[in-house]
Amino acid sequence: MSSTTPEFAAAAAAAEGVKRAKRGVPEGLWQRCPGCQAVIFRKQAEELLSVCPECEHHWYVSATDRIEQVLDSGTFEEWDGELMPTDPLQFADKKAYAERLVAEQKRTGLRDAALTGCGMIRARRVAIGVTDSAFIMGSMGSVVGERLARLIERAADQNLPLIVISGSGGGARMHEGILSLMQMAKVTAALARYHEMGGLFISVLTNPTMGGVAASFASLGDLIFAEPKALIGFAGPRTIKATIRIELPDGFQTSEFLLEHGFVDRIVPRSRLKSEIARAIDYCGK
């Protein structure tokens, strides 16, 4: 990435951080912050919910850790954990999708890119879904779509507020072809139905939220929160640059850019996410 603005560099570096995590987060005591390059005592960052103590750069957190951070301790009850991805297209690029899935499952400990279930946020019961940007870029295939659709339907049945925390650099998962594209329509339709029934949906955007995920559930919250300096948008910056051949504006496609253009309600630092969600639920009387 050749852009020079600090925000953009931060977003790009954060995306880089995700890539690094993909190869396995180093187990050492120290970690270099993808935002400011400072070498940080890992434990100190973890105490700050994986936020850099020097520059407040929000590091990648896994779906499991995210749930731990947002829900009251020990209250998470997983739903539909038995759903497993399959390979409907018998897809193979340089590597067969079936093999890629096994490798990703082994590396992340997840079955696919989403965790869903219910739990408590400061004693308020919620339905919650989190996508993990480390599992094939957090892309939405059939399992992610199905888990979210079931989550939303159950939230509707049980009259629960719905929280979805998105992290996806990939959008729809091309290895599942058109079926992954259709998950956008499926989850969106479930949200529309939930909306008609009066459900409260809080969408939280984290770094990165792009493509088909941004162009479906992530953009459909009654309330939309974003973590600071996350990369959020429809088309990737490289695609845009290749199409229009001009330099992208400063801070393009960051949370702050979206707030300025009117697409995000609040930028919420990770340390306040839990309390902000709880407060919003109270305001909406859910």
Next chain:
Amino acid sequence: MAARIYLGFEEPIERLEKQLQDLEAKKDDSVETQEEIRSLKREIADKTKSIYENLSAWQTVEVARHQQRPQSADYLNLVFDEFVELHGDRKFGDDRALRTGFAKLDAFKVMFLGHFKGRNLKERSECYFGCAHPEGYRKAISKMQLAEKYQIPVIAFIDTPGAYPGVGAEERGQAMAVADAMFAMSRLRTPVVCVVIGEGGSGGALGIGVGDRVAMLQHSYYSVISPEGCAGILWKSHQFKEQAADALRFTSKYLPKFGVVDDVIEEPLGGAHRDHRQMAARLKMYLLKTLKELNGVEADNLVQQRYDKFRRMGEFLEREVTQTEATA
């Protein structure tokens, strides 16, 4: 019509048709020449048939993008009796890549939505090559809601490489516009029929693709990503677009099996670009038949059936919990 443009793989057809032209130009009425012409015509038909029956995925993309393939503008002339364009999203502007308006289809009054690609360079750049901006999707939403209010069925023609990737599009919320369009369509209380007439490019296509019936023309394609884009990401080079096209299974051969496309509308021999009128006639027949089926379905049922249809999409494994596990 302008001179026929041949695709690379149509070379054998081109050669035969050239022969035929030369022969016909002789204006020779002799029995031998007439017989030769007849046999050449048969040969052309056979060759065209065998080529078009065995199109590769990438060749299908080439046909779907063919310069002379009929577009929304052509079908508005050939299928519909009238088109009253309704401009603007009442928020920012009037997208030219996605146009909307009242149209008449025999006895039916419909709301038409369709991607426009343009023919010449001027038209094509005006339409951003069929790539809609957020205003296009917002315009579609507002016109669909108008249609809903007066119980007018919606017909959407999909023909786009994808939603436009640009600075303005992002500044005005491209992702949100596409999401909102699907959101609105999924609850629309009037019939919606979608037809992929050429390129069904990703979110830009699906943004007007949540219908009670989704059909595609035989040689169109409908994909999560362009073959070039997929090749660039997974093979790290656009040169692998043919492999990517194959791998994505996005042709009319596969999409009905996945439950994504309900009907495939057969194209004239050698593709829709060879015979706009015949293609238009088949499309019209399909639309009339489908509108008759959907006409009179109660709105609640319509919305429920549309919901169920999209709800079923996707393939995954679900391990049944065995009796012993359940009681353990």
